[in-house]
Amino acid sequence: MAAALENKQGKSSATAGPIRVGDLLVSRGVITADQLTQALEAQRAQGHKKLLGEVLIELKLVTEEQVLESVAEASGIPFARVSPKLADPKILEILPREFIEKHSVLPMFHVNGKLTIAVPEPSNVFLIEEIQRLANCSVQIVAASSNDIRSTLQLHLPQSNVFVIDELVEDIKDDALTLVEQQIADLSNFDDSAADQSPVIKLVNYIIYSAVQERASDIHIEPSDKALRVRYRVDGNLYQKMTPPYQMTPAMVSRVKIMAGMDISERRVPQDGAITVMISKRAVDLRVSTMPGKFGEKVVMRVIDNRGAQVRLDKLGFSFDMLAKWRSIVSQPNGIVLVTGPTGSGKSTTLYATLSEVVDDATNISTVEDPVEYQLEGVNQFQTNEKAGFTFAKALRALLRQDPDVIMVGEIRDAETGKIAVQAALTGHLVVSTLHTNDAPSAVTRLFNVGIEPYLVAASLKGVLAQRLLRKICPQCKEVVELPTQMRKAFDRLVGAGVGVDTFYRGVGCAKCRNSGYSGRMGIYELFAPDDETMDAVSRGATLQELRRLALASGQYTTLAADGIEKVRNGITTIEELFSSVTA
Numbered sequence: 305m306a307a308a309l310e311n312k313q314g315k316s317s318a319t320a321g322p323i324r325v326g327d328l329l330v331s332r333g334v335i336t337a338d339q340l341t342q343a344l345e346a347q348r349a350q351g352h353k354k355l356l357g358e359v360l361i362e363l364k365l366v367t368e369e370q371v372l373e374s375v376a377e378a379s380g381i382p383f384a385r386v387s388p389k390l391a392d393p394k395i396l397e398i399l400p401r402e403f404i405e406k407h408s409v410l411p412m413f414h415v416n417g418k419l420t421i422a423v424p425e426p427s428n429v430f431l432i433e434e435i436q437r438l439a440n441c442s443v444q445i446v447a448a449s450s451n452d453i454r455s456t457l458q459l460h461l462p463q464s465n466v467f468v469i470d471e472l473v474e475d476i477k478d479d480a481l482t483l484v485e486q487q488i489a490d491l492s493n494f495d496d497s498a499a500d501q502s503p504v505i506k507l508v509n510y511i512i513y514s515a516v517q518e519r520a521s522d523i524h525i526e527p528s529d530k531a532l533r534v535r536y537r538v539d540g541n542l543y544q545k546m547t548p549p550y551q552m553t554p555a556m557v558s559r560v561k562i563m564a565g566m567d568i569s570e571r572r573v574p575q576d577g578a579i580t581v582m583i584s585k586r587a588v589d590l591r592v593s594t595m596p597g598k599f600g601e602k603v604v605m606r607v608i609d610n611r612g613a614q615v616r617l618d619k620l621g622f623s624f625d626m627l628a629k630w631r632s633i634v635s636q637p638n639g640i641v642l643v644t645g646p647t648g649s650g651k652s653t654t655l656y657a658t659l660s661e662v663v664d665d666a667t668n669i670s671t672v673e674d675p676v677e678y679q680l681e682g683v684n685q686f687q688t689n690e691k692a693g694f695t696f697a698k699a700l701r702a703l704l705r706q707d708p709d710v711i712m713v714g715e716i717r718d719a720e721t722g723k724i725a726v727q728a729a730l731t732g733h734l735v736v737s738t739l740h741t742n743d744a745p746s747a748v749t750r751l752f753n754v755g756i757e758p759y760l761v762a763a764s765l766k767g768v769l770a771q772r773l774l775r776k777i778c779p780q781c782k783e784v785v786e787l788p789t790q791m792r793k794a795f796d797r798l799v800g801a802g803v804g805v806d807t808f809y810r811g812v813g814c815a816k817c818r819n820s821g822y823s824g825r826m827g828i829y830e831l832f833a834p835d836d837e838t839m840d841a842v843s844r845g846a847t848l849q850e851l852r853r854l855a856l857a858s859g860q861y862t863t864l865a866a867d868g869i870e871k872v873r874n875g876i877t878t879i880e881e882l883f884s885s886v887t888a
Contacts, residue, residue, distance in 0.1 A: 326356055328374045329366060339365050369449050372424070376447035381426045386410060386448045388456050395419075398439050407431060410453045417441050422448035454819065504555045507548065508563070512590065514545070515607055516583050521648075522607065523590075525560070527553040527600035539775045539825050540648065543818065553600045560603050564592040572596055579605070591675065608677050617657045620650070621826035623870065626862060629831055630769060634658050634736070639766035640729045642716075644741040650773045650827055651738045652677055655712060658736065659683060662710060671712040672699040688714075696721045704728055713737040719755030726756055729764040743864065744770040744832035745851040748842055762843035767833040772864060772885040774877045775822035781814040787879065795879055798865055798886065809875040826876065828868040828885070832861060 326343070329335045335343075347359045354362075357371040369385070376383035384390070395411045396404065398419060404411070409431070410422040419439050425431060426447040436443045511534055515523045520536035532550040535542045548556070561568045564577030579590040591606040617627060634641055643651045656678055659669055663682040670684040674696070679685065686703070688694050697720040700713060704724075715738050716722045729735045741747050747768040751761050785808050787795065795805075811821025834842060838854045846854075855861035868882040 325371065325374045325378055326360075328378055329360070329370065332374065334370050334374070335360070335365050339363075368451070372426075372447045372449055376426055379426055379447075381445050381447050383447045384422060386412065386422050386446075386452045386456055391456050399435070400438065403434075403438060404457065408450050408453050408457070409435065410448065410456055411439075412446070414441075418444055420444045420446060422446045422453055424448065424450040424453060451813075458819075504552065504559050507552070508556060508559045511545070512579075512581060512605070513583060515605075516588055516609060519609075520607055523603075523605040525556060525603040525605075527597065527602065529599055532556075538818075539820075539822055540773060541775070541820070543820075550599075557594065557601045557603055560592060560605070561594065564590075566592070566594065571601055589677075615653060615657050617654075617661060620654060620657060621871070622829060623862075623867065626829055626831050626867070629833060629860075630658075630767070631661070633767040633831075633833060634662065634734070636734060636766055638729055638732045638734055640725060640764045641734070641736045641766050642739055642747050642768045643736070644739045644744060644747050644768060644770045645772060646740060646742075648773070649771055650825075651771065652714075654769065654771060654827070655736055655738065656680060659710070659712060667709045668707055669710040669712070670703050670706060670708045671714070672696055672703060673712070673714040697724055700724045700728070704733075708733060710734045710736070715739070716751075716754070722751060722754050722756045723760075726760045726764045730760070741770070743852075744768040744830050745855055746848060747832070748846075748851055749848050752845065758845040759843045762834075762839045765834065765839075765842070767831060770830045770832070770864060771827045772868075773825045773827055774868065774871065774881040774885060775820075776824045776826055776876055777809055777878060778811040778814060778817035778821055778823040780816045780823075781812040781821065782809055782875070783812055784808070785810040791879060794883065798869075798883075805869065805873045807875070808872065808879055810878050810880075821878075822881075826871070828864050828871060828882075830862055830864045830867060835860075 326335075326340045330337055330340050343356060343359045343363060343365065346363065347354060347356055350359070357366075357375075360366045360371065361368060373383045375381075391410055391412050392414075395414050398411050398414060399409070403409075408424055411419060412422055413420040419435075419441050421435060421439075421443060423431065423435075423445055424447075426445055432443065432445055511523060511525075515536050518536060518538055520538050521540075522537040522542075524533075524535040524537070524542065526533050526535065527550060530550055531547065532553050533547050534545045536545050558568045560579075561575070561577070563579045566575045566577045573596065575594045577592045579592060581588050581590070586609075589608040591608065593604045593606075594601045595604075617631070622630065643654050645651050659671075659680060663669060663680070665682075668684070669682070670686065671680075672686050672688060674688040674690075676685045676687045684706075686699055688696055688699055696713060696715070696717060700711070700721060701724055703711060711725075711728060711733055713721065713725055713735060716725060725735045725737060739747050739750055741750050745768070747770075748761060748765065751765075752758060787808050811817060811823075813819035813821045817823045832851075832855055834855075835858055838851065838858070841850055841854055856863075865882070865886045868877070868886055871877045872879055872882055
């Protein structure tokens with residue numbers, strides 16, 4: 305796009321003088337003469353480091369399409385709004401895939417020996433000459449926006465080329481991934497240059513390696529009729545990574561099963577297993593699940609990277625006041641502290657980050673989990689085994705004879721576990737655990753429902769933290785956006801009119817965020833810490849509505865919506881992300 309945004313000159317006729325793009329934009333009524341002067345002054349102030357078109361776009365006086373239209377007109381080149389319907393996927397094969405992706409060019413038609421190709425830089429003569437050389441035919445250039453070209457390529461490129469596994473692993477260094485065999489001391493090295501490695505082994509290794517590099521939380525290998533797709537879940541959303549030939553399905557599934565210690569001959573029932581690999585000298589665990597389907601077995605691998613256990617509390621998205629209150633609660637010598645939220649809301653990460661702050665040589669911290677997701681230095685971690693009868697309740701009962709100070713229970717699932725946790729809290733232990741509830745006050749009524757007496761809940765409960773995860777706006781493509789009227793009304797219903805949020809942001813989409821507009825996630829939180837009045841109500845078996853009313857009346861309770869809107873106000877996330885987690 306850079307060359308296309310320059311003050312290029314062209315001739316509209318044999319007798320006309322050169323036409324500058326800025327003047328052409330003025331003559332077409334896209335900008336005014338004063339706006340052109342403003343842009344030129346801004347360009348001079350920047351030391352001419354940016355081209356005029358780039359300055360105009362930055363000042364939001366024009367769009368990329370308007371600049372390209374003018375460049376095309378000045379150069380005598382057609383301008384087109386391309387879309388997937390206008391491109392023939394077979395024509396993409398005329399040029400190498402690497403060249404197409406590198407330069408964002410789109411071959412569209414090949415008629416009578418002439419190739420019509422859309423480019424974002426119609427004035428880049430070197431690029432055009434290279435296209436003619438590679439295509440070995442005459443070329444008709446069409447100007448098109450880079451966004452239109454990218455969106456069309458994303459749809460057509462996965463099906464346009466032969467799937468070549470060797471190309472996938474050429475950028476991975478030797479020993480980048482090492483499989484830790486279950487119950488075997490020898491290590492199987494991942495060496496992409498080894499001649500005796502089969503394509504399937506290379507492909508599965510690449511899928512795992514790439515997923516870890518892209519911070520994926522889950523890998524999905526999904527067979528269907530005549531198709532096989534591999535998807536990653538990144539920042540809570542699934543996106544398609546690749547589409548290998550569907551004939552590879554049985555071999556890929558068998559390879560994963562071998563790595564996970566499963567029975568490769570059994571394809572009729574679900575199986576579970578685990579894989580441990582070494583990537584960049586750190587261990588990464590994968591929990592593997594297979595499920596038989598109509599077109600073959602689906603495989604899902606949960607990626608458990610120990611880097612997640614190293615996140616500090618102050619990096620999770622807490623406000624200053626809420627973090628101070630949370631640290632005060634978990635520093636108490638006894639009581640029950642709960643973290644609530646749906647599956648995948650980051651509860652375990654919060655608990656691990658919390659425990660990592662209280663670890664010291666004078667404190668015995670023990671956990672009971674299913675499974676142990678991250679290894680914490682200085683913490684005794686135990687994994688339940690339901691088949692062997694080693695349940696949460698039995699493990700917790702045994703743990704109380706191990707002289708603990710702090711106990712983490714993965715989840716309070718039943719009355720027996722809940723009652724033991726309460727007794728542990730009442731006898732001088734700090735117990736932290738999780739529940740699945742929509743908000744913090746609901747945790748109290750959930751404890752009632754599992755069979756714990758209200759007076760015991762009131763005596764033991766110190767605080768409840770509810771949380772959700774929202775995607776953060778990509779800082780590379782962040783821009784101001786105007787909210788539609790209906791969304792503004794929904795926003796006002798959620799947080800109340802007159803909250804003083806006038807500027808909203810979004811991510812346009814770029815290569816760094818895979819054109820999603822988001823990069824990374826952070827939490828929104830609400831903290832319920834019952835005061836004396838609230839504890840009296842809890843001991844009487846108060847209803848959920850009464851608990852919420854008392855919490856709001858205390859002035860110390862911030863709802864998920866209120867915390868989320870602060871993130872929106874500060875330009876960290878979007879109103880759409882908030883609506884996806886908190887009902888308007």
